[in-house]
Amino acid sequence: MLQNIRVVLVNTSHPGNIGGAARAMKNMGLTKLVLVDPMDFPSPEARARASGADDILDGAQVVATLEEALVGCSLVVGTSARDRRIPWPLLDPRECGRTSVEQVQVGGEVALVFGREYAGLTNEELQRCQYHVHIPSNPEFSSLNLAAAVQVLVYEVRMAWLEQEGLPSKVEKVEATAMLNTQPATVDELERYYEHLESTLVEIGFLDPEKPRHLMSRLRRLYGRSNISKLEMNILRGILTETQKAVRGETGKRSDT
């Protein structure tokens, strides 16, 4: 599906940026790169910065005009650094990602269009876009590197795609044993821990049962918000047991954890 979202770079000066854009695209699962009248392409510098995304560079389509680059697209979004005189429907990068993914879901093709390093897109080019997208930035230093701008927009495309596919945006591969280890402790286990903790604190002389102050409630608050797992509970209980033994002068047992 992501192959139906193309990245269009207009009149790029630095081949390194083409390579950086190709790498960012491949990282995020996009494949189709279209270059409108690039200044220097193909180039070893592009290849170096692509850092293995050679297939994207080799498959890049080089065309003479923006019009050709947009053939077949049903949605065109142009990157815009500044406010323009004519108000235009504007997206932020997140909305751009979602709108793009929705568009390919209904069978459309999408172009994300990036302008020149120093001058961006012309007004005429921007008028060929249904939407403009602006990457929020420091007003006093607002111009992103071209490959960095591509990275942000294709990242948002991937986030939207993962969201739509119902895929997690992070994959925690946890082994079966690790699963057991991360199984949360129950509240009654926690209560038994607090009892054990309290008696140990009395035993070591840290807690005065006559003047308990807020100590236990503070410790409850700390451990209560920590999502203690069963494994961690065992460790914490083990520490208390060994503390008591050591204080009583009994032989300490080594941890087997």
Added chain:
Amino acid sequence: MLQNIRVVLVNTSHPGNIGGAARAMKNMGLTKLVLVDPMDFPSPEARARASGADDILDGAQVVATLEEALVGCSLVVGTSARDRRIPWPLLDPRECGRTSVEQVQVGGEVALVFGREYAGLTNEELQRCQYHVHIPSNPEFSSLNLAAAVQVLVYEVRMAWLEQEGLPSKVEKVEATAMLNTQPATVDELERYYEHLESTLVEIGFLDPEKPRHLMSRLRRLYGRSNISKLEMNILRGILTETQKAVRGETGKRSDT
């Protein structure tokens, strides 16, 4: 506020990436760059890629160890490409942005830590981080360019910051004492706590220094995700001190908490 979120680059090989990171930071309104043992810095290549973010490069702090880079931080997030043996609390970039902004809102400082271009962060370095963040990517081509990864995370920081600024100001007036109590502990305070905890566990016979297993890393993981406040840190340290005194047969001092 964003000045309290620092970008830490560990052992960077290519100065161009340092420049690219500086530019991305300045674009997104971040200012503090810390370089741990960079291979080539300062460098004209960094300056060229920074493209005007010279102030970020000039102000960059160069340190020898990750530990120094994290002084004063209450939240440390490390970028991680792969699954690790020990499961660790994982954020996606969006969650990372929100968590970072929340942390500086309560007066904390945040470090976003990026590893080497080819090898990332070591397991030891990753264990100094409370959270790992993974930028979702094409499983077959998953390694982002360093500056591109910085761009994605600082972009999400800016998005979260804008989101937060758009909301009605929350509870800004907090009493001085409450502030002190909820003020987060810094990572260097946490490190001192882990050292104290480790030596105490050895002393009570729970931890065998010859066979430490995963005990300390599990305890780091537990306390690392718990957002310990300075007050809580004092309580936990006090418990250790009293445990040691009690084990050594010294008189226990009552808690004054």
